[in-house]
Amino acid sequence: MATTFGDFIQLLVRKLRGDDEEGECSIDYVEMAVNKRTLHMPHQLFIGGAFVDAEGAKTFETINPTDGSVICRVSLAQVTDVDKAVAAAKDAFENGRWGKISARDRGRLLYRLADLMEQHQEELATIEALDAGAVYTLALKTHVGMSIQTFRYFAGWCDKIQGSTIPINQARPNRNLTLTRKEPVGVCGIIIPWNYPLMMLSWKTAACLAAGNTVVIKPAQVTPLTALKFAELTLKAGIPKGVVNVLPGSGSLVGQRLSDHPDVRKIGFTGSTEVGKHIMKSCAISNVKKVSLELGGKSPLIIFADCDLNKAVQMGMSSVFFNKGENCIAAGRLFVEDSIHDEFVRRVVQEVRKMKVGNPLDRDTDHGPQNHHAHLMKLMEYCQRGVKEGATLVCGGNQIPRPGFFFEPTVFTDVEDHMFIAKEESFGPVMIISRFADGDVDACAVSGQCHGIWPGFWCLHQGHQQGPVCQ
Template sequence: LKGKNVQKLLQYLNLKMPHQCFINGNFEDAEDGKTYNTVNPTDGSVICKVSYASVADVDRAVSAAKEAFDNGPWGKMNPRDRGLLLYRLADLMEEHQEELATIETLDSGAVYTLALKTHVGMSIQTFRYFAGWCDKIQGSTIPINQARPNRNLTFTKKEPLGVCAIVIPWNYPLMMLAWKSAACLAAGNTLVLKPAQVTPLTALKFAELTVKAGIPKGVINIVPGSEPPADAFCCFCCSCAVSNLKKVSLELGGKSPLIIFSDCDMDKAVRMGMSSVYFNKGENCIAAGRLFVEESIHDEYIRRVVEEIKKMKIGDPLDRSTDHGPQNHKAHLDKLVEYCELGVKEGATLVYGGRQVDRQGFFMEPTVFTDVEDHMFIAKEESFGPVMVVSKFKDGRANNTEFGLASGVFTRDINKAMYVSERLEAGTVFVNTYNKTDVAAPFGGFKQSGFGKDLGEEALHEYLRTKAVTVEY
């Protein structure tokens, strides 16, 4: 072993990865002792056994969160002090960022450089952003008709909801945890969080850091497994909920259109168009599920995309020169292969890829389809993988989808860009860029892509309720 390989091996061997349920400030086995294997998608090997939370464990976690909210120091804490704790937590995440990124890479298959910069980096930014909001959550005074000869004062208060249940997906395990839980905690709530069954390890490492940060016990509880917590406000990402009148926020992914006009900056459109599809191996909720390329530049665009794909290095995500890592888990890889087979069967042209890479692990070839028609399965359904689905256009087909999470347009004509951005039915519209999210900007979809917002001031409202108080004097 030499150089990078030695460094990677030492990095792996020195990792400390909690693997138990985290309830009421303590790591403990599931009540029934049940565990399951979490797998490294790079080679299919077992990383470790993780506690599989039972219903009884979830009940204990909810009880701990409720006790922490009702009677613990968290519920009585000055908001500014709560913010200081979240700042301290962000600082600890930064101190452990290489460790978190390595765990994220091992458990999810994310390329290490991306895991460090985006998965972990944006998680740290998110906690710092919402830490700053803790002492700025406030109501308002409202002028109302007076009860003469007496006077009235009406004001509103923003109050936390209480116990929140958060269910996160496997594509950005730590970042989705941060997007959901930072706003939740800033608003003063407590939480029970269920990481995706296939990617629990960074959430459990995060739990360890919350203890070091001084977050009171019971405020954060993490229960690995396959069933969501019950009896609380629910915030789901890439899932759906059965209604029992609990307040719910849903982020359900989508089939985002990217429109590329002939007057675009071609170099940028190729680079960003590829990023819109292949970023994080395509396991990206706002990935461009369909590219609409103006007919006059279509063939040149596809030729240049294929040229760039051939330069991509597919391999071990811990190798910092790797561009494209493995898909998250075997079942997902199998679905992607079936997805591509169906695209060919329906008559789309497979220009490149479409198969599993011939090597150990769950690797999928970056794929390009053209001649995709609106009725085809691959035109309507999200792949959630590295599959570029391209159609020529002369008309406004981009809204022909039941989803509306994101969209994009590339053109040098500002009038055209503004017109199209107004017409696109999506919660996020990118103009001459893509995947450019920021902790200060709200993120969330329209139509079947869900409701509720992550990030920005609007995210706080998902975790608060408004109480109107009227006083007569």
């Protein structure tokens, strides 16, 4: 029952009108028989609870990286579409049911959404393999599995977001308290990268929705299909219209307009450092909106001579080649102590040659295609530059001669600090190995902090606690 008579009357009127019932949403699916199932994939913009064409009916082709074929044509959002989506999200936040329901009911809807994602997990994983080249078995467990876990986690937070009760100065009248109340910020713009399309969407969207915000999501232009399928599932879960909006399109157009829009109160972005700087500037100039950035990096892994070499090889392989190297926390550079360097490289190359590169839908595939053609070209240029600067190309470094965007798992040695490949992130299956002289690192302190030559790196010295070095 509603808590006040006025709210009760409004609830009654909405029920009589059928406004609270799940309306039938017309969806123009693209159907495709893949992976022993028929996929039903929305391909239009999702604005205000409906799938609609973009302004001017503009579209673009989304490509299957496994063979370079066109999966379907997807609506290409324009600036006017961004304005419509933001207006729908703002109305849902300020006037819709989303801002009026209890936090517990909000959590119940997110739990229902997680359940629907689990029911459709094989379909979502297949779409992820088809559109992003993700290995199906990995997509099922990581891309989709972690997305489901994320929504369940944040659904539990909905009714636990609380302020504080703070005693204040005992001036007259005394025994006073001040109360803080946490409230949602409003419309959030979410700009998603292409390496984990559904998981990155979930990490950002689940937290926004749990806090009571509404969202406008811009998936990467090369991987829009799981975001649109997710939009369909929000309808089935009963999430009110306008709370979630999805706009496939270019970053320079859609992402820029979201950053500039005065009614967007926060931007969440994952992508390159260069674009992140531009977004931060736009957010500051427009309305000083809040902004969260997850940008590029070059994470190191240091391997000492007294390590368990089998485990070191295993960890090195997974830290570089996981998800085809399209991983923001990949080990961008390995440092190996001189006395074990050659043996480490030999074992790594041996393991690389065992990897099966092929169709991501095959259950025994280890390594699928790179996400899109432009990224494949970038990796080839990256490796050519490494060879030109004097690094030793031990294996790989070339496109595999077959349809699609397949790139050989690659290993470089003799990499020096000044080289481009030592400083810049490949974001692909490229292992960068540098050697350091035996005993070139001081003994670790009892605390586990390594007082050596690499401030900010991580100590993996056998027998010592893992921890950041030289803080």
